[in-house]
Amino acid sequence: MGAATLFDKIWESHVVRDNGDGTVLLYIDRHLVHEVTSPQAFEGLRLAGRRVRHPEVVFAVPDHNVPTRDRHLGIRDPIARLQVETLDGNCRDFGIVQFGMEDRRQGVVHVMAPEQGVTLPGLTLVCGDSHTATHGAFAALAFGVGTSEVEHVLATQTLLQKRPKTLLIRVDGALPAGSTAKDLILAIIGRIGTAGGTGFAIEFAGEAISALSMEGRMTVCNMAIEAGARAGMVGVDAKTLAYLKDRPLSPKGEMWERAVGQWRRLVSDPGARFDRVIELNAGLVAPQVTWGTSPEMVVPVDGRVPDPQAEADPVRRGSMLKALEYMGLSAGTPITGIAVDKVFIGSCTNGRLEDLEAAAALLGGRRVASSVKLAMVVPGSGLVKAEAERRGLHRVFLEAGFEWRDPGCSMCLAMNDDVLAAGERCASTSNRNFEGRQGAGGRTHLVSPAMAAAAAVAGHFVDIRQGMG
Amino acid sequence: MEPLRVVTAIVAPLDRANVDTDAIIPKQFLKSIRRSGFGPNLFDEWRYRDRGEPGRSNEGRPENPDFVLNRSRYRGAGILLARDNFGCGSSREHAPWALLDYGFRVIIAPSFADIFFNNCFKNGILPVRLEGGVVDRLFRETEATEGYRLTVDLERQEVITPGGEALAFEVDPFRRHCLLEGLDDIGLTLQHLGAIEAFEARRRQEAPWAFL
Numbered sequence: 001m002g003a004a005t006l007f008d009k010i011w012e013s014h015v016v017r018d019n020g021d022g023t024v025l026l027y028i029d030r031h032l033v034h035e036v037t038s039p040q041a042f043e044g045l046r047l048a049g050r051r052v053r054h055p056e057v058v059f060a061v062p063d064h065n066v067p068t069r070d071r072h073l074g075i076r077d078p079i080a081r082l083q084v085e086t087l088d089g090n091c092r093d094f095g096i097v098q099f100g101m102e103d104r105r106q107g108v109v110h111v112m113a114p115e116q117g118v119t120l121p122g123l124t125l126v127c128g129d130s131h132t133a134t135h136g137a138f139a140a141l142a143f144g145v146g147t148s149e150v151e152h153v154l155a156t157q158t159l160l161q162k163r164p165k166t167l168l169i170r171v172d173g174a175l176p177a178g179s180t181a182k183d184l185i186l187a188i189i190g191r192i193g194t195a196g197g198t199g200f201a202i203e204f205a206g207e208a209i210s211a212l213s214m215e216g217r218m219t220v221c222n223m224a225i226e227a228g229a230r231a232g233m234v235g236v237d238a239k240t241l242a243y244l245k246d247r248p249l250s251p252k253g254e255m256w257e258r259a260v261g262q263w264r265r266l267v268s269d270p271g272a273r274f275d276r277v278i279e280l281n282a283g284l285v286a287p288q289v290t291w292g293t294s295p296e297m298v299v300p301v302d303g304r305v306p307d308p309q310a311e312a313d314p315v316r317r318g319s320m321l322k323a324l325e326y327m328g329l330s331a332g333t334p335i336t337g338i339a340v341d342k343v344f345i346g347s348c349t350n351g352r353l354e355d356l357e358a359a360a361a362l363l364g365g366r367r368v369a370s371s372v373k374l375a376m377v378v379p380g381s382g383l384v385k386a387e388a389e390r391r392g393l394h395r396v397f398l399e400a401g402f403e404w405r406d407p408g409c410s411m412c413l414a415m416n417d418d419v420l421a422a423g424e425r426c427a428s429t430s431n432r433n434f435e436g437r438q439g440a441g442g443r444t445h446l447v448s449p450a451m452a453a454a455a456a457v458a459g460h461f462v463d464i465r466q467g468m469g
Numbered sequence: 470m471e472p473l474r475v476v477t478a479i480v481a482p483l484d485r486a487n488v489d490t491d492a493i494i495p496k497q498f499l500k501s502i503r504r505s506g507f508g509p510n511l512f513d514e515w516r517y518r519d520r521g522e523p524g525r526s527n528e529g530r531p532e533n534p535d536f537v538l539n540r541s542r543y544r545g546a547g548i549l550l551a552r553d554n555f556g557c558g559s560s561r562e563h564a565p566w567a568l569l570d571y572g573f574r575v576i577i578a579p580s581f582a583d584i585f586f587n588n589c590f591k592n593g594i595l596p597v598r599l600e601g602g603v604v605d606r607l608f609r610e611t612e613a614t615e616g617y618r619l620t621v622d623l624e625r626q627e628v629i630t631p632g633g634e635a636l637a638f639e640v641d642p643f644r645r646h647c648l649l650e651g652l653d654d655i656g657l658t659l660q661h662l663g664a665i666e667a668f669e670a671r672r673r674q675e676a677p678w679a680f681l
Binding site for chain 1: 484485486487489491492495496497499500501502503504514520523524552553554557558559560561562565580582583584587588591592641642643654655658659661664665668669672675676677678679680681
C-alpha cells in the first residue's frame with residue numbers, strides 16, 4: 001500500500017470480507033448502547049432466537065431520558081421509565097455491562113466511553129446515535145447507526161458498509177482569543193453546509209486541530225454529522241496517548257507499550273490522497289451564533305441575521321424565510337441584540353470539564369441576568385460533575401444563579417423534563433437547532449460554553465472578545 | 470421486511486430542504502420500545518396545532534390545514550417527494566418506521582442524509598435519488614395535477630410518470646436485491662460466520678487490546 005490516509009488504515013484493517021459490489025463486511029470492535037435506540041434491536045434478537053456475539057465489548061448507559069434532578073425519586077414519566085427499565089432488563093439478559101442511573105460513571109454515552117477507555121485509537125466503534133462521530137477524536141473510526149444496524153452488530157459484530165469517500169479539513173493558524181473548538185466546527189459547517197460532508201469520512205488536521213485539547217477535538221468530531229459526515233477523525237499524537245494512559249479499559253503495562261507502537265502510525269501518511277480537501281484559517285474564526293433552524297445557518301457574533309431576499313436559490317430562500325418565522329427574528333437584526341430566555345450548558349458536544357471551566361471562567365463572580373428564566377449546567381457525566389465539584393466550579397455556577405444538575409442529554413434534545421416552552425429562546429451549547437429540538441416551538445441558538453455563559457449574564461448575546469463591559 | 474417491487478401511489482410534495490429526523494418524528498415518541506404505531510405522529514409538529522404525546526390518542530387533534538399531508542388531495546399518499554438532504558440529523562430509525570407506518574414506501578429527493586438513507590433500506594422503504602432539475606419538475610407536476618401518481622419500479626430501476634416517461638435511478642445492487650426479496654441482513658451476514666471467526670482470530674493476535 002502506498003501513502004494511506006488515517007481512514008484507509010482503519011478501514012483496511014477491519015474488512016472481514018469484500019463483497020465485490022462496493023460493500024464490505026466491516027468488523028466492529030466496540031458498541032455503545034443507550035435506552036432510546038436499542039429496545040427494538042434486543043427485541044429483534046429475542047424474536048429470532050439470537051444471542052449477543054460479544055457482550056464484553058458492548059457498553060450501555062441510559063442518558064437521553066434520565067432526569068437531571070431529584071434522581072433518587074426515579075423517572076416520573078412512566079413511558080420513559082419503561083424504556084430505561086427495558087435497557088436494564090436487556091443488559092441483564094444479554095450479559096452487557098451497564099453504567100446505570102445510580103452509577104457515578106453514568107453520563108452522556110459519548111462522554112462516558114472516552115473517560116472509561118472504551119474508545120481507543122484504531123478501533124471501529126458504533127452506537128445507535130448520530131453523535132458517535134465524537135470518538136473519532138481518538139483516531140478511531142466511529143459512526144452512528146440505526147436500530148436495525150444496532151441489532152446487526154449485536155448479533156454479528158460486523159456491519160455491511162459501503163466505503164465512504166475521504167475529506168480532509170485542514171485548519172492552519174491559531175484560533176483567536178474568545179474562539180473555541182465549537183466556534184471552529186460551527187464555522188466549518190457554515191462554510192460547507194449541513195450536507196457538505198455527506199458520503200465522506202472527515203479527517204480534521206492542521207495546526208489549529210493539533211493545538212486543541214482532546215476535549216476540543218471531541219467537540220469538533222462530534223459535530224461532523226451536522227456537516228452530513230457520519231465520521232470525523234483526528235490522527236494520534238502525544239495528547240491522544242496522554243489522555244488514554246491509565247483509563248480503566250486502556251491496555252496496561254507491556255500491552256500498553258505494544259498498542260502505542262501501533263497507534264503512533266495512526267496518522268495520514270505524507271502525500272496520502274483524499275477525495276476532497278478543504279483548507280481554513282483558524283485565525284479568521286470569530287465566536288459563532290446560529291440564527292436559524294439548521295446548524296449551517298450561522299454567523300459570527302458581530303454579524304447580523306441575514307436577509308433571505310439576498311439569497312438567489314429559491315429553495316434556500318424558502319428555508320431561510322421559514323427559519324426566520326420560526327425563530328421570531330427579522331433580517332438585519334444584530335446578533336448581539338437578540339435576548340435569551342434560557343441558557344443550557346451541557347451535551348455530548350460541550351459537557352466536558354474544559355467546557356464547564358470555560359463557562360465558569362467567563363462568569364467570574366457575575367450573576368445571571370434577571371430577564372433569564374433559567375440557566376442550567378448539566379455535566380456530561382458523573383465523573384465530570386465530581387471533578388468540577390472538586391475544583392469548586394459548581395459554586396461559581398450556583399453563586400451566579402445557574403442550576404447545577406445531574407448528567408444526561410437533558411435539554412439537548414429535551415426527552416426528559418428539561419424542555420423549552422413554545423417561543424422561548426435558548427443559548428445552548430448543544431449541537432442541533434432544529435425546529436422543536438429543545439421543545440415544541442422552542443428557539444435554539446448554538447454557541448460555545450463561554451458565549452452561553454456570557455449570554456446568561458447579559459441576557460442577550462455578547463461579543464466576548466469585547467469583554468463583558 | 471416486506472418486499473418492494475412496484476409501487477404506484479399518490480405523490481405528496483414536501484417542499485423544504487434539510488428536513489431533519491426530529492421533524493419527521495419528534496423526540497417524545499422515541500420513548501416507545503416498539504417498532505410500530507408511529508404513523509399518526511409522523512411530522513407531528515407540522516401536522517397538528519397542538520403538541521402530541523406518546524400514549525395519547527390522535528383522534529380529534531386539531532390539524533394544521535396548510536400542512537401538505539392534511540390536504541385532501543394528498544390523503545392516502547404512498548410516495549413522498551422531498552428536497553435536498555432529506556432525513557438529516559439524528560440516527561433515529563423511528564423516522565423510517567413512522568414514514569412506513571403512515572404508508573410511504575418510496576421517498577424521492579435529490580439527496581438524502583447517509584444514516585437515514587441506510588435506515589430506509591432496512592425497513593422496506595426505497596429512497597430514490599433523482600437529479601435536482603427532475604425533482605423540480607416532479608414538484609411542479611404534482612402540484613399542478615390533482616391525483617398525481619407515480620409508479621416506481623425497483624426491478625427496472627425506473628420512476629414512471631403519468632405520461633409514461635421513464636426516469637432511471639441508481640440503486641446499490643445488494644440493497645436492491647434485499648428489498649426486492651424482503652431479506653433480513655443478519656441472516657445473510659451469519660452465512661459468513663466462518664469469515665468473521667477467522668478475522669477475529671487474526672485480529673486477536675495483531676491487536677489484542679481490541680478484545681476485552
